Amino acid sequence: MREITTLHELGEAISGEELYVRYSEGPDDDRSSGSRDTESGLELPGLSANPLRPESWWTRPVEDWLARQVCQYEHLRRKEPARFAWVLAGPVVGRGPDCEPLIRPFRPVARLSDDLLEEATRRYRERFHAGRGPGDDES
Template identity: 50%
Template sequence: MTEESPEELPTIGGLAELAELLESAPQDELYVRWSRGPGVDLGASARSRDELTGVRLPGLSANPLRIEPWWDDRPVELWLARRLYDYRHLGDHRRPGVRPWVLSGHELGRGPDNEPLVACDRPVAWVADEVLREAERIVEEQGSAGWGPLDRSRHP
């Protein structure tokens, strides 16, 4: 992929397309980040902030898309659906314009929720709302009523 400005990033339109991206770049560490995008995130600081304490973190909070070896031959789309579903609430509870985007990066440390804190080597793509709806459908088809997103706002 060529170097593009954040505004010119391609948009992933389906889980199959996201799976293809992941499989076509095995040397890249790909992450999904929920924010207003690389145009905002990759400014001078390029760091997240812990919402509880206000502490500036040493990188951007993101979640790896890499498939773990124990996943075996299960569907890649299910893995990716879960990765997107887990944090989909971030698009609803944060400032307007927060949405998922994929970046290639490297881990600098771990955040207070044990999430990777990464340096972005290259913005890769936006993730379309259609992908989030597809992820939700796939996760709900698993029929696990006691399982849901990692949404703290749902807890008193």
């Protein structure tokens, strides 16, 4: 599987097709285990993943969207060191319990490098008010 090393390169990859990011032990492991809803214990009909193409309302740079999407589940990698971030393509067959797309069948596209993850984390911290909700504006 090829490796994507920058947010710019990831942005170029999403211009051609609908792609998603997933944190797991990789495509080979996911072919045999899939995704499960941890609260109910139910097996999901596809792999849970985060969409990488910005929504039509997004007016900020594509790299900002990508940083946000890549960072949303980065805690899974810290929690389980065997997990890594990788990009996949495939049809959406449903939505998971957090409204995330469920992809099946899937095609692995690329692995995200540690450098890209560090770039995404820096950009996310610099450009977003992570953890703040409505009414939490700084005065």
